[in-house]
Amino acid sequence: MIEIHLFEQLVAFADHGTLSAAAEELHISQPALSRSMQRLEDELDVKLFDRQKSRLTLNENGELTVQYARNLLLQESSMIDQIRAFDRKKRTISLGSCAPVLVPEIVSLLSQLYEGMTISAEITGDPNLLNQLQEGRYQLAILHEKPDEEEFCSCPVASEHLYVFLPPAHPLADADGVCLKDLDGQTFLLYSQIGFWDGLCRRKMPNARFLMQQEIEVLGELVANSALPAFTTDYVMRQSDYKSDRVAVPILDEEANVTYYCACVKSERARFRPVFRHYRKD
Amino acid sequence: MIEIHLFEQLVAFADHGTLSAAAEELHISQPALSRSMQRLEDELDVKLFDRQKSRLTLNENGELTVQYARNLLLQESSMIDQIRAFDRKKRTISLGSCAPVLVPEIVSLLSQLYEGMTISAEITGDPNLLNQLQEGRYQLAILHEKPDEEEFCSCPVASEHLYVFLPPAHPLADADGVCLKDLDGQTFLLYSQIGFWDGLCRRKMPNARFLMQQEIEVLGELVANSALPAFTTDYVMRQSDYKSDRVAVPILDEEANVTYYCACVKSERARFRPVFRHYRKD
């Protein structure tokens, strides 16, 4: 049994060429490293270096050992990472959501239901969200379509309807409704963290320009202080106390009216029963 | 970076079930092992055990870590073995011989020609000797057939002729020669380390009985003090000063007259040129 730090030091020497440089990198003294390398040779019972009095170089054995050592070090660190990840995964619930609106509410709910667990949430426009749920990247997902009942357990949790958010002077401000394709070609203010809505907009309005905003406050300022059209939803309008003179014109496209489903893989149904029960009660 | 002995100790605990038993196995005290396991948890920053005051058991993290640790330990020890083998191989010449007679002479020659190298020699009846030469198990081989010139470098080094070694009273003792098949069915004294000769005898005399002798001295005693037929060769008779009243009757089979070739793989031709030069001179 040879301690792994000796191999680590050998690799440092291989990377730096001299004991002095490697010792500095390793934050130990040069004599300490020199002795370590002697000890390594001793324990392996194999000469690893050519010693030319004032120059230490790896011989053929040394080169081979360095190769193996790199592997071993890699394996150990990856092993440690995996153990930590495995542990962390057991104490965190990862939520992937196709849309932003429900996230704060569900995170709060999960925090209450699963005390002591860490809740992590990501909003993603990735259409593979369901695959990622299956693969374990997420334990829970918020989807805008009901997933296959064979493999997933799900229940509807909310619905949301999209509106275009126009200044009163906009030509369409008085319309009862509008289709996305009728808005194509215009320039919009758009929040960047809107999950699947982003893909929908770009698909339906391939010629529109979107001025992406990372910060929700900045977007609010721009909506208040420009004539650029933006979007909003009934869910947002219901929740926020944000007042504006803008007009919300409903989008008539079928896809603009979504029902969200909360889902987990079948095998974790029991674990997340409290979540589904909560939403069925409502 | 976590030292590998901690993982070794963890595996010992997994194998023995209690700290006390594992500590005994590891030749350390129980408290030392207890502290090591605490340190391992500490450095991983992951809980590995369920602690029930008087009983320590692996939790899920622990089980996973043990699995990984076994791998890591295996990899390290195999790595060390390979490094040592690589080193040893550079300082030893392995000779594989299909027959015993030439071995002492060639070992002595190699010792002189390659000072400082360790010479190891094996006598083998394995018909795959040539493959083993190719695969690096041996660097030199003594064969009884000339190998393919495309892949191997070789030169003839000696010839040997087989005799059956009979007491004067034996019915065949006066014959000028005899075929092996004519000897089939009899019982012979046979030395065990005779390489390919063994296979030859068994093939040509499928119904004979062979009383195998591990010790050459014992064989000599039996030859001197029994009437059982044995074998010898011209090479043996030339070299040894062993006197006997037995009669050596030549074997007439073609295969009983062999020329030995010393061979190495083509890529090592330069290295072994001194050996070939020595035999060409003769």
Next chain:
DNA sequence: TCGGATTACGTGCACCGTAATGATC
């Protein structure tokens, strides 16, 4: 003369073992 490796030497602390304590059966 400087940079690099090894040797010499004194020291601290990390880890060990013994002993004591706590807990469970």
Next chain:
DNA sequence: GATCATTACGGTGCACGTAATCCGA
């Protein structure tokens, strides 16, 4: 009471750093 784990405590060996030495460009 026996077994097993943890905590306490005192001792020690080992690896470290500093300093000295040697060597070569």
